Every structure is written in C-alpha cells, then in structure tokens.
Amino acid sequence: MISPVTIRTARAFVAWTHRYLAPPAAAEFITSVQTGTGTLVGVVFVDRPTEWVFDDGGTAEVVCLATDGMPNACSALLGAAWRAARAEGYRRLIAYTRIDEPGASLRAAGFRLVPRPLTWQDRSRSP
Template structure:
C-alpha cells in the first residue's frame, strides 16, 4: 500500500503520535469489504547500531481496534521483509505492553546489549526490543 496512506491512517488512529517521516514499505489489513483496519510501516532502523543493511525495523503499527489486525500485519510483514533480503526485523513495545502479537508472529525479546539503554532519549519511554531473524539474506 502507499506509504502516504499508511501515514494518514496512523495520524487518524493515533493522533497523539507523529507518523514516521520515512519508510521502506507499508502493508495494510482490510476487511472483506475493503475497509482498511490496520497498517504497518517498515523502514531502516532508527538506532545506528542496527543500521547494517540486513536489518529492518517496524517503525509503526496502527489498527482501528479490529480483532487480530495487528497479528495479521505482523505475520505478513516478516515474510515480505525476508523476500526483500533482510535477515532481521526488529520492533519495540512500551514496557507495559505485552507484545503478544509480536510473540505470535515469531519475534522474541532481545536482551539489552551492554551500554544500550531501554529508555528512548526522544520521549523518555521505557521500551522492550523484539527481533525475528532468518538464516541467509543479503550477505
């Protein structure tokens, strides 16, 4: 789906958050009648340490509350990222979020590397990092 459409959906469903400025691609989830119920934006990692050419990041995921929309999006985004040659996909949740949909899609919690802080400097929100990996890839 067009990145601009995904950004507009994020602005509509999460007006308190600014949609990411850039992204590599976007996916959407629709109902049977074509109503857009969720989007995911994927791009290059925001942390320079992960910007290695093999890693993509889930920059934003938003739904209108439709049951299983986020689970469907997360389940679809990893095969597409792998097909594009990425070997790892990372995502973050706020510390109080369960991450159940990430877990169900195959993501696992990443232990914090030495010197890496769980608090984002931009908004002082404690976060948990998740990742899913593949064997092989671009290199």
Template sequence: MPIQTARAFVAWTQPRLAPSAGSAFALGAQAGDGTLVGVVLISWPTAEVFDDGDTAEVLALATDGTPDAGRTLLSAAWTAVREMGYRRLIAYTRIEESGTDLWDAGFRVVPRPLGWHTAGRAEDVARVLWAARAFGGGR
C-alpha cells in the same frame, strides 16, 4: 499500499505515534468489505547499532481494533522483508504494552545491545526491543 495513506491511518487511530517520514514501504489489512482496518510501516533501523544491512524496523503498527489485524500485518511484514533478503525485523513497544501481536507473529524480546539507548529521543520512555530473526543465509 501508499505510505501517505498508511501515515494518515496511523494519525487517525494512534495520534501519539508519529512515524518518521523515512518509511521504505507500508502494508495494509482490509476487512471483507474493503475497509482498511490496519497498517504497518517498515523502514531501515533508526538506531545506528542496528543499521547493518540485514535489519529492517517496524516504524508503526496501527489497527482499528479488528481482532488479529496486528498479528496479520506483522507476519506479512516479516515475510516481505525476508523475501527482500533481510534477516531480522525489529520493533519496539512501550514498557507498559503487552506485545501480544508481536509474540503471536514470531517476534521475541531481546536484550538491548551495547551502546543502544533512548537518550536524546524526543519522547524518552522505557521501551522493549523485539526481533524476528531468520537463521542462515544473508544478504
């Protein structure tokens, strides 16, 4: 789907999210009647420690509350980046968010790597790092 459409949907449903303009691609989910119910924006990692050529990042996930839309979009994003040759897809949640859609899509909480921190971000809040990983292969 067009990145601008996805960004507009994020702004409409999740005004506190402000995904960067550097999105690589976007996926959308529709209801049976064609109504857009969710989007996910994917890009290259924003943190240098993850910019290894094997990792892509979920910049934003937004839904209108339709059940399973988030899980479906995350699963589709993971499939798409694997087909592109990436071995890992990372995402962040705020500490108070459950991450249920991420868990259901196969992501797992991972420890923060050495040298990774959120200092200097415009919005310095505690975050949880999640990752879906493929084993073997590589780009």
C-alpha cells in the same frame, strides 16, 4: 486480507488512529490489512533501523504500526511485514514495544522478545 497501500493513505490512517503518534514521513515499504469488504483496519511501516548499531544492511525495523483495534490485525501485520522484509533480502526484523505492553501480538507473529536493554542511567550504576 493483506495488501499494499499508498503512503498517503497509510499516513492518514495513522493520523486518524493515533493522535499522539506522528506518521512516518517515509518507509522502505508499507503493508496494510483490510477486512473482506476492503475496509482498512491497520498499517505497518518498515524502514531501516533508527539505531545505528542495528543498521547492518540485513536488519529492518517496524517504525510504526497502527490499527483501529480489529482483533488479530497487529499479528497479521507483523507476520506480513516479516515475510515482505525477508523477500526483500533482510535477515532480521526488529520492533519495539512499550514496557507496559505484554507483546502478545509480537509473540503471535513469531517474534522473540528480548529483555529490556540497559539504559544509560543503568549503565552508570553498574560496576
């Protein structure tokens, strides 16, 4: 079940599930996914893009997504984040994933995967 959540609860959930990931201080909006009994199993923070080239007023960014491992929670959160972003007037929602992650949840939520952008080191080697 998708539902809103307070920032305090969401930050506590991220701190509990990801000891290496600091919870964001703020976000445009936060959405959660819960079990049928109301147990919180995941949160997603959506905010303005961190990279200035994407901060065009029509793009939002998933800045943090955390789950307790519940199957399909990531896909449900990403889908809900896109619907909420679209309802707020955003035309695009971006998210990043680690290079060693397959991105299955992103694809399941309807995201398109784009190739890894060039790093500054790659650009210095190009002709």
